[in-house]
Amino acid sequence: MGGVWLIRRIAAAAAIVFAVVSITFVAIHLAPGSPFLPPPDRPLDTAVVARLNRQFGLDQPIRVQYVRYLKNLAHGNLGYAFSRGQTVRAALATTIPDTLLLAGTALSLDLGLGLILGVVLAARARRATDVILSNLTLFIYSVPAFWLGLVLVFVFADWLHWFPGGFTNTPGLYENLPFFGQLGDRLHHLALPALTLGLVGAAGTARYQRAALLETLGREFVRTARAKGVRERRVILVHALRNSLLPLITLAGLSLPFLLTGSVLIESVFSWPGMGRMATDAVLARDHALVSGIAMVASAMVVTGSLVADVLYAAADPRIRERAT
Amino acid sequence: MNFRVSLLAIGALPLALGCSSSGSCKGDYCGTVVFVTANNPKTLLPPVIDNTGARDIDEQLFLRLADPGMTTNTIGDSGWVPRLATRWEWDDPKTLVFHLDPRARWHDGVPVTANDVAFSFDAYRDPVVNSAARNSLTKIASVTVRDSVTAVFRFKEQYPTAFYDAVYQMWVIPQHLLAQVPRTDWLTAAYGMHPIGDGPYRFVSMVPGQTLELVADSTFFQGRPHLRRLVWKFVTGSTVAVNDIATGQADAIDFLGSPANIDLARKTPGMSLVPYPGSNYMYLELNTRANGDSSEPHPVFGDRDVRRALTMALDRQAMSTNVFGSYSKVPPGPIPQWWPIWDSVRTLPFDSAGAARLLASRGWRLSADGFRSKDSVRLSFEVIFTSTSGARQAYARLMQAQWKSVGVDMQIQPLDQNLIQDRLSSGKFDAVLQGFNSDPTPASGIVQHWTRGAPDHYSHWVNDDFDRLVTQATSVASAKQSKLYWRAALNIINADAPGIWLAAPDNVAAVASRIADVRLRPDSYWALAWTWRIPADRLIDRDR
Numbered sequence: 001m002g003g004v005w006l007i008r009r010i011a012a013a014a015a016i017v018f019a020v021v022s023i024t025f026v027a028i029h030l031a032p033g034s035p036f037l038p039p040p041d042r043p044l045d046t047a048v049v050a051r052l053n054r055q056f057g058l059d060q061p062i063r064v065q066y067v068r069y070l071k072n073l074a075h076g077n078l079g080y081a082f083s084r085g086q087t088v089r090a091a092l093a094t095t096i097p098d099t100l101l102l103a104g105t106a107l108s109l110d111l112g113l114g115l116i117l118g119v120v121l122a123a124r125a126r127r128a129t130d131v132i133l134s135n136l137t138l139f140i141y142s143v144p145a146f147w148l149g150l151v152l153v154f155v156f157a158d159w160l161h162w163f164p165g166g167f168t169n170t171p172g173l174y175e176n177l178p179f180f181g182q183l184g185d186r187l188h189h190l191a192l193p194a195l196t197l198g199l200v201g202a203a204g205t206a207r208y209q210r211a212a213l214l215e216t217l218g219r220e221f222v223r224t225a226r227a228k229g230v231r232e233r234r235v236i237l238v239h240a241l242r243n244s245l246l247p248l249i250t251l252a253g254l255s256l257p258f259l260l261t262g263s264v265l266i267e268s269v270f271s272w273p274g275m276g277r278m279a280t281d282a283v284l285a286r287d288h289a290l291v292s293g294i295a296m297v298a299s300a301m302v303v304t305g306s307l308v309a310d311v312l313y314a315a316a317d318p319r320i321r322e323r324a325t
Numbered sequence: 326m327n328f329r330v331s332l333l334a335i336g337a338l339p340l341a342l343g344c345s346s347s348g349s350c351k352g353d354y355c356g357t358v359v360f361v362t363a364n365n366p367k368t369l370l371p372p373v374i375d376n377t378g379a380r381d382i383d384e385q386l387f388l389r390l391a392d393p394g395m396t397t398n399t400i401g402d403s404g405w406v407p408r409l410a411t412r413w414e415w416d417d418p419k420t421l422v423f424h425l426d427p428r429a430r431w432h433d434g435v436p437v438t439a440n441d442v443a444f445s446f447d448a449y450r451d452p453v454v455n456s457a458a459r460n461s462l463t464k465i466a467s468v469t470v471r472d473s474v475t476a477v478f479r480f481k482e483q484y485p486t487a488f489y490d491a492v493y494q495m496w497v498i499p500q501h502l503l504a505q506v507p508r509t510d511w512l513t514a515a516y517g518m519h520p521i522g523d524g525p526y527r528f529v530s531m532v533p534g535q536t537l538e539l540v541a542d543s544t545f546f547q548g549r550p551h552l553r554r555l556v557w558k559f560v561t562g563s564t565v566a567v568n569d570i571a572t573g574q575a576d577a578i579d580f581l582g583s584p585a586n587i588d589l590a591r592k593t594p595g596m597s598l599v600p601y602p603g604s605n606y607m608y609l610e611l612n613t614r615a616n617g618d619s620s621e622p623h624p625v626f627g628d629r630d631v632r633r634a635l636t637m638a639l640d641r642q643a644m645s646t647n648v649f650g651s652y653s654k655v656p657p658g659p660i661p662q663w664w665p666i667w668d669s670v671r672t673l674p675f676d677s678a679g680a681a682r683l684l685a686s687r688g689w690r691l692s693a694d695g696f697r698s699k700d701s702v703r704l705s706f707e708v709i710f711t712s713t714s715g716a717r718q719a720y721a722r723l724m725q726a727q728w729k730s731v732g733v734d735m736q737i738q739p740l741d742q743n744l745i746q747d748r749l750s751s752g753k754f755d756a757v758l759q760g761f762n763s764d765p766t767p768a769s770g771i772v773q774h775w776t777r778g779a780p781d782h783y784s785h786w787v788n789d790d791f792d793r794l795v796t797q798a799t800s801v802a803s804a805k806q807s808k809l810y811w812r813a814a815l816n817i818i819n820a821d822a823p824g825i826w827l828a829a830p831d832n833v834a835a836v837a838s839r840i841a842d843v844r845l846r847p848d849s850y851w852a853l854a855w856t857w858r859i860p861a862d863r864l865i866d867r868d869r
Contacts, residue, residue, distance in 0.1 A: 033743025048455045055509060084533040085367040085518055094532060157572055165568040171536045172359040172556045172576075173867035271560040273535040280561075281365075281534070286743055 009310060013303035017296060024295035025069060025288070029062050033286040035082040056080075058288070069292065078296075079289030083282055088293035091278065096297065098168055099274035102193055102267070103259040109198025110205055110255055111248065117202065118209020123236055125214055134207070141203035146265040149196040153269070156192060163192050166271035193270040197262050201255055208251055212244040219243075246317055253309020257302045349869060350553055354541070356859035356868045357554040358840060360851060361566045361575035365534055365559040368517030370503075371496040372449050372456040377762070378559070381579070384852040385539055385555060386522035387496035390423050390442070390476075397663065397848045399489040399766040400804040408547075409437060409497055409523070418483045421491055425474040428546035431499050432521045432528075442476040443468045444500035453508045458494035460780075461769055465490060484800050485807055486768055493765070497523070525550045525855035534559055541855075551858030553868075562713075570596060576837040579850040582830075583715070584650035590835040599834045602663035602847045605762040606656045607716065609708065609724070609825040611635075614785040616707075617753045625706050626755070630687050632822040636673045638680035638731045639724060645828045648719045656829040658815040659771060661763050663847045665804075666811040672819050672826075681731045689732070697732035705734035709748065710758035712739035717758045720827060749783045757783065758827075765848045767811060768799040775818060786823030839863035 036052040053059045057068065072079065078088035086094075117133065124130045140148070157165035164170070169185050177185060216222065217240050225239050226232075264276035271277070275294055282290040350356075364378025371383050391413070394404035402413070410423040429437035446468035449456045464487065466479045478491045502521060506514050520528050525547070526539035537557040541550040558575055560566050567586045569575040571593050581587045581598075590596050611632055615621040626632055641655045654662060657670045689697040689704050697704040708724070710717040718739065725735045740748070748754045763770040774781045776792050791814050798810035818824075834850060836843050840859055846852045859868055 031743070032747040033741075037743065037746050048452075052455070052512070080513055082512070083367060084365070085513070086533050091533065095534070153568065158568065161572060164574050165572055166560065166565050167558065167569075167574070168535075170574060170867070171538075171558045172357040172554070175538075176867065176869070268561045269565075271565040273532075273559075277561055278534060284741070284743075 006311070009307055013300075013307055016303050017299045020299035021073075021292055021296045022066070025066055025292045026062060028283070028286070028288050028291045029065065031286065034058065035286050035288065037286070069289075078293045081282070081287055081290040081293075083285035083287040083290060084278075088289050091290060092275070092293055092297055095273060095275045095278050098272060099260075099263055099267070099276060101190065102197065102272060102274060103256070103263055105190060105194040106197035106201060106259055106262075107252070107255055109194060110201030110259075111252060113198065113202035114205025115209055115248065117206035118213060119236065119241060121206060121210040122213035122217065123232075125210075130210075134210070137203040137206045139203075140199055141207065143200070144265075145196055145200045145262045146269050148200060149193065149266055149269040152192050152196055164189050165192070166269075168273060193266050193272050196269075197259060197266055200262070201258065205248070205251055205255075208247055209244070212247050213240060216240045216244040246313070249309055249313045249316060253306050253313075256305030260298050260302060350864075351869070352861060353858070354543075354549060354551055354553055355861070355864055356552040356840075357556060358552055358577060358837075358854065358857070359556045359558055359575045359867070360577045360579075361558045361560055361569045362579065363560055363562050363566060366531075366537075368512065368514070369520045369528070369531075370511055370514060370517035371498055372445075372454050372458075373511050373517070375457060377579075378557070380849060381851045382537060382539070382557060383496060383520075383522075384524070384849055385526040385855060386520055386524045386528060387498065388429070388437075388522075388524050389496055390425075390492040392852065393489075393493060393765065393846070393848060395844065395846060397765040397846070398665075399493075399768075400485040400665075400807065402488045405488070405492070409442075410492075416477075419480045421478040421480070421488065422471070423476045423478070423491075425476065426546060427474050429523055430544070430546065431502075431523050432542065433502075435499070435501055436473075437497065437499075437523050438473045439470040439476040440473070441497050441500045443470050444504065445495050445497045446478075448498065448503070448508065449495045451508055454511055456495075460773075461490055461494045461764075482800070483802060485802055485804060486766055486799070489766060499523070526555055529554075550855040552854065555854060570835050576840065577834065577851070579832070579834050579845075581833045581835055584652060587650075587652060587833050590833075593835075595838050596835050597838045597843075599836050599843060599845050601832050601834065601845045601850070602661075603653075603830050603832045604661050604663055604765075604847060605760055606659065606661045606829040607720065607758070607760045607827045608656075608659060609756055609758050609827060610784050611756050611786075611823055611825070612752065612754055612784060613823060614752060616755050617751070619752045619785060623755070624702065625704060626823075628687055629821055630683055631689070633673060633820075634680040634683035634687075634731075635728065635733065636680075636822045636825050637676045637683070638733070639727050639825060640675045640677075641825070641827055642675070644720060644723045644727075647723060648716050649828060649830050652833060653828045653830040656826040658819055659761075659775060659824060659826055660767060660815070660829070661761075662829045662831065663765065664763070664767050666767055666808055666815070667829075668812070670812050670815040670819060673822065677727075677731055684731065684733075691732045695729075695732060696734045703734055704732065705736065706755035707736040707738050708756045708758055709738045709740050709745055709754050711742045711745055713742075714760070716828075717760075721758060752783075752785075754783075771795060771814075772799065775823070784823040786821065788817055788821055791817045791821075839865065 034049055034053055036049045057065060081088045081091045084091050121130050121133055153165045156163045168189050174182060174185050222235060222240050225235050263274060264279055267274045267276035268280055279294045282294060362378050364376045366376065366379035366382060368374060369379055369383055371387055374380060374383060388409040390408060390410040391405045392408050394406055396404045398404045409425055409429055411426045413421060413423045416422055425439060431437060448454050449458055450462050464481050464484060466481045469477045471477050480487050499521060502516060506516065518531060525542055525545045527542050529538040529540050531537040539555045541553050543549050563582050566578050567581060567589060570578050571589050581590055591598055611626040613623055613626050615623050645653045645655050657672050660667055684697055688699045692698050708721055710721060721737045725737060728735050749757060761770060772795060773779050776795055777787050794810050794814035798807050798814060801807050801810060834845055840857050842857050844853045
């Protein structure tokens with residue numbers, strides 16, 4: 001793999017992030033409203049809103065605000081998040097770990113469960129197990145993640161009381177727990193949102209993996225292995241599976257944007273205090289600086305994920321590596 | 326291990342990992358109450374707070390000179406409870422003197438003095454600070470310091486709610502901590518995220534959008550609070566909040582809302598319902614000027630008789646029952662249930678036949694398509710409302726169906742709240758379905774919405790008699806006389822129908838049954854939480 005290729009890809013990724021931030025900045029500033037509007041049931045004093053807009057430079061032309069934003073950005077200053085009463089940097093630092101925890105767990109579920117299911121489906125191709133599981137995965141893949149989340153909340157939180165319906169921990173109790181108690185409390189709260197995001201992803205991954213494995217199972221080297229008397233389990237798990245994993249790397253890279261966009265809704269459904277929920281609140285509150293900051297971080301995460309997937313793909317496949325050099 | 330057993334094992338994981346509390350509190354001063362709310366505070370600095378979430382927290386951190394009692398009387402000082410002030414007296418009809426409790430201390434140990442009171446008044450009145458209470462303090466001429474524990478309020482005139490304005494509109498804030506902070510920066514001041522108050526609870530920590538924790542001040546001069554900790558949990562919306570109550574993740578929610586939520590809380594073991602008088606009302610405000618052109622009358626709502634007909638065509642009681650079950654009343658004017666002027670004023674009756682006749686008499690004739698028109702113009706208008714409110718969605722559909730039956734074409738337009746505010750400010754709307762959460766006195770709410778030149782006067786409806794009566798009601802010294810003026814004013818606005826008063830919901834809170842001495846003050850639900858307690862035999866893990 002060539003260094004030039006990598007530098008080009010990094011430059012392209014940076015350009016994408018810059019474009020996303022710029023478009024988001026303009027879009028949110030063009031939307032009607034102000035971060036200083038009072039709640040709907042309080043009196044609106046337009047003179048006060050105008051004064052606050054002036055005080056914080058929001059009355060300036062967009063191009064002036066944009067240039068100032070970029071200058072501040074160059075100094076690491078992302079601005080102030082009025083909807084949260086803290087700097088954008090502090091708001092992101094608080095929420096990114098929770099989003100990464102949720103997305104990371106969901107991605108692990110997505111790939112792990114999807115891989116296992118894909119192997120089962122391919123091994124039992126065109127049998128009853130395959131038909132039933134294929135339809136089930138198609139159904140789960142088809143349903144909106146937030147709907148699945150609501151169903152899981154209803155069944156496992158409201159009805160069975162096995163899991164909490166949301167949030168990252170049990171406020172009031174969590175602070176008093178010993179380390180393993182805190183860990184358990186966090187996992188307990190993580191279960192339903194991660195399962196929601198992970199299940200939908202796993203259903204898709206399983207279908208990809210089934211197709212990839214079936215294609216590999218029809219290849220010459222697999223027939224040779226079978227002819228040599230290698231046991232079917234070994235043929236599938238050792239010979240065929242390894243050669244069918246390549247698309248999974250691409251899929252993992254593509255899953256990241258899906259997980260981040262999915263988390264906007266899922267974090268709202270489960271009141272998970274991550275970046276997705278904060279993004280929804282920030283847009284509704286017309287918190288310009290926070291929306292731009294979230295867009296920057298989210299786009300950086302997506303292009304980084306894509307870049308890592310490309311690098312891994314090239315590392316795993318000599319043909320790609322050849323083309324890249 | 327089968328699937329079901331596996332799930333049970335995951336569910337029991339916290340127990341397996343040692344989910345027992347390491348707290349060791351015993352006796353009368355234990356207990357943690359977790360409040361759940363969707364109102365995330367942006368700051369806790371009292372003059373610049375703008376939502377009820379921040380207000381509820383500040384009630385525990387800061388003190389007023391006096392607090393309203395459970396009656397929330399706003400005329401005179403009957404029923405008011407001493408807080409920072411131990412007593413007060415009138416030197417003359419326009420001079421009110423407060424004597425502060427010399428034991429009062431800020432949480433950093435500095436004594437609370439009359440200088441803090443004068444500083445607070447100055448800050449609340451400062452247009453740069455932009456306190457929501459600023460307009461309510463305009464009748465106070467000055468606040469001066471007689472000595473370190475005596476503050477003197479001088480009013481510009483004698484009026485019935487003078488005491489209320491002096492004590493209720495502002496919490497006293499620490500001069501020694503805020504005098505050096507430029508007031509232009511108060512909205513974003515660090516103090517607002519780590520306040521030092523003088524109330525029964527001290528600030529511990531806040532993670533914006535997640536949680537906030539207060540701990541009882543064991544040296545509080547009015548007595549140590551029984552509950553050791555108060556925790557606020559900020560969630561995305563009322564559905565999640567109610568779910569937290571149902572699953573025992575939280576102990577208290579101020580407003581359950583829909584009948585379904587109330588039933589859910591009622592069926593939740595260990596949870597009690599606490600009803601209290603409602604502080605809000607829902608109404609349809611009609612723009613009497615043309616949509617987008619305030620120089621012209623609105624083609625529909627510019628006609629008083631048409632507004633009256635539209636009101637009469639709606640069965641408001643049936644709609645209220647449909648949406649809120651038995652937990653709401655139809656208001657007799659633009660007033661919530663807890664205002665003392667809620668009584669038998671004249672209202673337009675539900676009379677769809679009469680409404681049809683009135684519309685016909687104003688030239689709006691039924692066409693072949695089932696809708697009325699006049700001079701080839703259809704009787705049509707658009708109702709806007711915030712898209713996040715389920716109750717307003719339901720009301721919009723019900724109104725649309727009922728008006729259709731008398732030939733009125735109503736278009737439904739749910740919008741983002743920012744867009745609504747934009748259209749209200751620019752007059753680009755026909756009618757807006759709104760809710761209003763009020764102060765304890767009509768002197769602010771009615772004046773603010775329905776009098777000429779008021780900041781939220783979106784209907785552009787003007788009636789000089791109404792304005793005159795409102796002025797008299799808010800300036801007359803006698804409570805009885807004031808009520809008579811209010812009644813006369815409400816009769817006028819009801820007859821002119823610039824708005825249709827739809828519902829005044831009851832407020833129903835849910836509070837964990839293990840908590841004793843629960844009282845909810847209608848104006849500020851959790852204000853008395855510092856007097857609640859949890860008996861030792863009812864403590865659970867998070868209480869210890």
